[in-house]
Amino acid sequence: MIQIQNVSRWYGQVIGVNDVTAEIGPGLTAMLGMNGAGKSTLMRLITGQLLPTTGSVKVFGMEPFANPEVFKRVGYCPEIDNFYEHYTGREFVHFLGRLSGLTNAEAKSRTEEVLVEVGMADRAHKKIAGYSKGMRQRIKLAQAMIAQPDIILLDEPLNGLDPVGRRELMDVLGKLSNEGKTIIVSSHILFEVEQMTRSILLMHRGRLLARGDLRDIRALIDRHPHKVRVETNNPRRLASELANLTNIVSMNFERGDRGLALQVQEPDAFYTALMDIALTTDIEIGGFFSPDNNLESVFNYLVHS
Amino acid sequence: MSVVSIESLVVRYGSFTALDGLSCEVPEGCTGLLGPNGAGKTTLLKTMLGFVQPTSGRATVLGMDIRTKGREIRQAIGLMPEQDCHIPGMSAVQFVTYAGELAGMPSDQALRRAHEVIEYCGLGEARYRNVETFSTGMKQRIKLAQALVHGPKLLLLDEPTNGLDPAGREDMLQLVQSVSHGKGVNVLVSSHLLPDIERVCDRVILVMRGKLQAAGTIKDLKKIEGHPIDVEVKETSGAFVNALMEKGFSVQPPKGTTYRVEGPGRPEEVNKTVFKVAKDTGTQIRGLIIAERSLEEAFLEAIKE
Amino acid sequence: MSNPIADLSYRNYDGPLTSPQARWWSIARQSISQGIKKKFFVTLSLLSASFYFVLLIVFYFVEVLNPAQAPGDKNPLLSMIKWNEQFLNAFSTSQLWLLLLALLIGSGSIANDNRANALLVYLSKPCTKLDYLIGKWVGIFIPLAVVTAIPTFLFYFYCLMSYREYGFLSQDPWLIVRLVFMIILPAAFHASVAMGISSLFNQGRIAGAVYAAIYFMTLFFTKFMQVAWIFSFRKGGSESSGSQFVANLYYMSVDGLQIGLAKHVLGTRGGLMFPGQGMSGQMRPRTGKGLGGANAPPQMNPAELIPTYGSLWLLTAVYLGCCGLALFVAWRRVRAVEVIGG
Numbered sequence: 001m002i003q004i005q006n007v008s009r010w011y012g013q014v015i016g017v018n019d020v021t022a023e024i025g026p027g028l029t030a031m032l033g034m035n036g037a038g039k040s041t042l043m044r045l046i047t048g049q050l051l052p053t054t055g056s057v058k059v060f061g062m063e064p065f066a067n068p069e070v071f072k073r074v075g076y077c078p079e080i081d082n083f084y085e086h087y088t089g090r091e092f093v094h095f096l097g098r099l100s101g102l103t104n105a106e107a108k109s110r111t112e113e114v115l116v117e118v119g120m121a122d123r124a125h126k127k128i129a130g131y132s133k134g135m136r137q138r139i140k141l142a143q144a145m146i147a148q149p150d151i152i153l154l155d156e157p158l159n160g161l162d163p164v165g166r167r168e169l170m171d172v173l174g175k176l177s178n179e180g181k182t183i184i185v186s187s188h189i190l191f192e193v194e195q196m197t198r199s200i201l202l203m204h205r206g207r208l209l210a211r212g213d214l215r216d217i218r219a220l221i222d223r224h225p226h227k228v229r230v231e232t233n234n235p236r237r238l239a240s241e242l243a244n245l246t247n248i249v250s251m252n253f254e255r256g257d258r259g260l261a262l263q264v265q266e267p268d269a270f271y272t273a274l275m276d277i278a279l280t281t282d283i284e285i286g287g288f289f290s291p292d293n294n295l296e297s298v299f300n301y302l303v304h305s
Numbered sequence: 306m307s308v309v310s311i312e313s314l315v316v317r318y319g320s321f322t323a324l325d326g327l328s329c330e331v332p333e334g335c336t337g338l339l340g341p342n343g344a345g346k347t348t349l350l351k352t353m354l355g356f357v358q359p360t361s362g363r364a365t366v367l368g369m370d371i372r373t374k375g376r377e378i379r380q381a382i383g384l385m386p387e388q389d390c391h392i393p394g395m396s397a398v399q400f401v402t403y404a405g406e407l408a409g410m411p412s413d414q415a416l417r418r419a420h421e422v423i424e425y426c427g428l429g430e431a432r433y434r435n436v437e438t439f440s441t442g443m444k445q446r447i448k449l450a451q452a453l454v455h456g457p458k459l460l461l462l463d464e465p466t467n468g469l470d471p472a473g474r475e476d477m478l479q480l481v482q483s484v485s486h487g488k489g490v491n492v493l494v495s496s497h498l499l500p501d502i503e504r505v506c507d508r509v510i511l512v513m514r515g516k517l518q519a520a521g522t523i524k525d526l527k528k529i530e531g532h533p534i535d536v537e538v539k540e541t542s543g544a545f546v547n548a549l550m551e552k553g554f555s556v557q558p559p560k561g562t563t564y565r566v567e568g569p570g571r572p573e574e575v576n577k578t579v580f581k582v583a584k585d586t587g588t589q590i591r592g593l594i595i596a597e598r599s600l601e602e603a604f605l606e607a608i609k610e
Numbered sequence: 611m612s613n614p615i616a617d618l619s620y621r622n623y624d625g626p627l628t629s630p631q632a633r634w635w636s637i638a639r640q641s642i643s644q645g646i647k648k649k650f651f652v653t654l655s656l657l658s659a660s661f662y663f664v665l666l667i668v669f670y671f672v673e674v675l676n677p678a679q680a681p682g683d684k685n686p687l688l689s690m691i692k693w694n695e696q697f698l699n700a701f702s703t704s705q706l707w708l709l710l711l712a713l714l715i716g717s718g719s720i721a722n723d724n725r726a727n728a729l730l731v732y733l734s735k736p737c738t739k740l741d742y743l744i745g746k747w748v749g750i751f752i753p754l755a756v757v758t759a760i761p762t763f764l765f766y767f768y769c770l771m772s773y774r775e776y777g778f779l780s781q782d783p784w785l786i787v788r789l790v791f792m793i794i795l796p797a798a799f800h801a802s803v804a805m806g807i808s809s810l811f812n813q814g815r816i817a818g819a820v821y822a823a824i825y826f827m828t829l830f831f832t833k834f835m836q837v838a839w840i841f842s843f844r845k846g847g848s849e850s851s852g853s854q855f856v857a858n859l860y861y862m863s864v865d866g867l868q869i870g871l872a873k874h875v876l877g878t879r880g881g882l883m884f885p886g887q888g889m890s891g892q893m894r895p896r897t898g899k900g901l902g903g904a905n906a907p908p909q910m911n912p913a914e915l916i917p918t919y920g921s922l923w924l925l926t927a928v929y930l931g932c933c934g935l936a937l938f939v940a941w942r943r944v945r946a947v948e949v950i951g952g
Contacts, residue, residue, distance in 0.1 A: 425619070
């Protein structure tokens with residue numbers, strides 16, 4: 001649905017995005033990166049608020065810049081907090097629904113539906129000026145969803161919500177993504193992003209650093225062998241058993257001799273070997289896991305190499 | 306020895322009851338303060354600082370009564386607020402020095418100490434720059450620095466990782482961890498990001514609707530009855546599940562590729578059985594750990610009651 | 611047995627801490643040092659003392675060009691000087707510069723803090739709202755008072771030493787006390803009002819613009835009152851009730867309040883430096899310059915172009931009222947309870 005082809009955008013000397021090519025389709029994609037990496041710029045290029053300096057952005061096959069056809073089908077939930085403070089939540093969402101092209105009747109009914117979905121139905125009659133951060137986030141999300149867009153972009157949507165709110169919001173986004181919509185979420189909170197999706201788009205200093213499924217990416221980072229921690233009562237014996245495997249890069253004995261920390265190159269072979277050892281010898285394996293098989297580790301490896 | 310001791314505290318704003326007979330003890334060390342939005346966490350923090358006069362009940366902070374010794378309490382506490390705040394027109398060193406002087410330090414001590422604390426917070430390079438030019442991460446650190454400069458015995462952190470990218474979050478959490486463990490500074494962290502709290506704190510206090518909902522060590526809160534284990538496999542496999550169930554295991558539906566299973570027998574035997582079943586069904590196990598609730602799950606469960 | 615490698619990790623501070631009462635002085639000291647460092651502070655201070663320089667030059671020329679007729683005799687021109695009036699003149703010429711100084715150091719005092727959310731920092735330390743306000747007020751008051759005081763006292767002592775024979779001390783032995791009051795009045799007024807207006811806004815520049823606007827608009831109002839005075843003076847003389855009313859209104863400006871009160875404090879109605887001489891280069895109170903001596907109708911003495919006295923009670927009441935209102939506004943605007951979140 002979104003096609004980005006060699007897009008660059010700069011502001012004077014400062015480069016926002018540098019030669020990015022990507023395709024984003026239905027489902028939930030996470031946009032990650034450090035502060036200043038170009039995530040917001042890329043979002044604004046997709047929503048048609050900015051014109052790329054070079055390259056092309058195509059949404060639904062059309063250029064999004066100043067294109068009402070595209071705007072009708074794209075919802076944007078920005079990070080900044082700027083509202084008409086004197087409106088009530090309901091009025092605000094209704095107003096933005098009308099701006100998106102809904103008729104008055106449609107806007108009214110959609111407003112109610114969408115307020116229920118974000119959990120603001122009982123509080124939307126109060127003026128926005130008195131809202132807490134969490135309530136503002138929900139109103140932002142409501143206005144992004146009201147016209148039932150096919151693409152929704154959210155910049156730090158979970159900011160300010162308590163854990164209950166986060167869960168509710170993640171459920172809403174999950175539901176929308178299952179319906180086939182394209183959802184792009186930009187967030188710093190990696191452990192939450194991990195729960196929502198495995199499809200990531202990592203920006204670093206304006207360039208696209210990685211794109212695709214988290215697991216595939218992890219498997220490809222050769223430079224950083226997989227870490228595995230094995231809890232066992234006899235780490236040194238385990239070490240000697242494993243030492244013959246050539247794909248083990250390093251072994252560290254944990255303090256107190258309670259476990260073994262390893263770095264392995266080809267995890268498949270390793271795990272099979274480990275199970276064999278567990279079954280054929282009398283070494284007791286209390287447990288094992290891979291501490292760097294999560295988004296945060298992958299992020300660090302990619303960004304800080 | 307508890308750092309903050311609260312007994313049946315009732316705080317009302319007009320007709321709205323923010324704290325409704327709250328009683329809790331904040332022990333030494335690092336404690337997390339959790340609760341949904343509007344639960345009274347903010348009011349609790351304000352009360353601890355000696356700002357809000359309670360309607361009834363008693364509270365002491367570091368042994369001082371909040372009703373009579375507000376100023377002394379604030380001299381012994383450091384607050385890192387959630388919102389952006391600074392004194393306009395000052396460099397980092399000037400700002401932290403001033404903060405120290407405001408807390409009562411003599412000027413020469415304040416300056417010396419300001420340099421020390423700024424260095425500790427990782428702002429050594431930028432110490433002579435105007436605070437208004439700082440990035441988000443640096444602003445968070447300077448807030449921490451101004452809270453630490455007068456050597457408080459209790460540190461109140463309100464959303465310390467707000468707005469930080471993953472690297473910044475990591476740094477901040479490390480700072481908090483190092484200051485709270487082994488330096489004699491007690492820390493109370495209020496945050497919605499439960500993994501952060503898990504990382505840094507030893508205990509948590511959960512506040513809901515103005516009352517204490519739960520309190521305890523994180524370890525206790527995460528424990529699950531029985532001995533379930535989380536088994537992560539490379540690919541989900543019906544055969545694996547069936548084989549386990551035949552051996553008398555209970556298997557929960559998988560989350561991603563992780564099954565939560567519980568089986569009869571001692572933990573070591575259970576593990577071996579799982580390995581055998583895996584080998585027999587050709588399933589590769591990539592992780593096996595004792596199942597714990599995440600703090601988030603514990604939180605959500607506690608709230609439901 | 612000490613470790614050769616120092617432990618540079620976090621240490622606790624267990625050093626001395628002053629008592630948490632009365633933290634306002636730290637705040638004041640900071641405001642003062644920030645204020646003094648502003649770009650035009652020294653320039654404006656010198657300008658506010660400009661009248662004294664002029665006086666010195668005038669005296670020099672008087673002594674040189676119109677010396678005493680015989681040695682040992684007193685200089686005829688200098689004998690005519692009423693010293694209180696000269697201080698009044700100096701005072702009123704410095705009003706505009708004092709205002710600019712007040713704007714420079716005072717207009718941003720609370721406004722910038724509002725924008726930077728600085729109150730959060732202050733109140734999380736052992737400072738109360740009262741400490742904060744007193745500190746800010748003193749931080750504006752002291753520079754203004756000192757800037758007025760230094761040239762005034764320097765000139766006073768200079769005259770004390772050089773012009774004792776011309777009645778400097780004998781004319782009014784209480785002069786120095788009056789001068790102290792005269793220094794305190796505008797400093798206190800500007801400190802209160804600037805602080806009050808500053809607390810209403812988020813930007814120092816806007817607060818400054820508002821205060822300046824009030825100042826100049828009331829000044830124009832004064833001009834109109836001067837016209838009205840001329841008419842009522844012609845109609846009924848200076849003692850008629852109409853004239854009295856206009857006279858009171860004349861002093862109802864920021865500028866006028868200070869000058870009116872100063873006139874009472876110094877016990878002088880203001881007048882020409884060398885009365886009866888009609889020298890055109892003489893200094894008049896700035897507000898009288900508008901019509902110029904040459905255009906005055908014949909029956910008016912140039913010194914009577916401005917209403918000489920406003921009622922003391924009215925002036926004091928309005929002065930205290932303005933200060934009180936400004937302080938009250940500042941008190942209300944600085945919200946103490948919103949320390950965390952909301």
